[in-house]
Amino acid sequence: MENITSAQNSKIKQATKLKKKRERDKTGLALIEGHHLIEEAFKSDIKILQLFMVEQGRLDSQIVDYAETCFEINIKVAEALSDTVTPQGFFAVIEKPTYDTTKATQVLLIDRIQDPGNLGTLIRTADAAGLDLIVLEKGTADPYQDKVLRASQGSVFHLPIVTDDLHTFMQSFQGDIFGTALNDAKPFNEVANVNHFALLLGNEGEGVNPDLLAETTQNLNIPIYGKAESLNVAIAGSILMYHLKG
Known part of the structure; x- marks a missing residue:
């Protein structure tokens, strides 16, 4: 040696x-x-x-x-x-591994989330919830960045994570696609869990690209009962992933 x-x-x-x-x-x-x-x-x-x-x-x-x-x-x-x-x-x-993404049935779609802690936490939750693919839009934090790796606690190695054009992926996905939005959205707890789904989460400041939201099956929000303006994207994504899994 x-x-x-x-x-x-x-x-x-x-x-x-x-x-x-x-x-x-x-x-x-x-x-x-x-x-x-x-x-x-x-x-x-x-x-x-x-x-x-x-x-x-x-x-x-x-x-x-x-x-x-x-x-x-x-x-x-x-x-x-x-x-x-x-x-x-x-x-x-x-x-870095390469993956076949064509058979995924429960997918997390990430549109330009930039905070490494948020991305790492979402990867870890998607792993824990048993999702089988994460697709990142260009402009999202790199899953192999040190801070993302540490926040994911190794989950980055447990499920396929790819960078791809979300518009293209959504058009070919065989299942319901749920976006996240503050307006024109249904409370998440009014939607039943489904077997084939994709959950779309957006940038911390700007949210999801409106062009992508226009292509979803249904947009969801999480009711705010207190005085907080909104939920952190990693927390919101975690709640929604587990709800959709049922």
């Missing part, structure tokens, strides 16, 4: 570049950090191309054997790779 002691090492520089979305898109690779995320990637059969470890003994030997190449690093190198103040000391370069 190669020992890397300098952050200027070419492999470390290449891995560090993957912190940028443009580089992830270009290479089809992503950098993940932490014992839990690496373990979830391993359990989901995600290809681990490189594994960087401060203390190899703290990581399951099955994961070490599974990775294509392994490197021992020091704290200084870990700090260069990490986006956190106190790095855990485990990093992996993974190959």
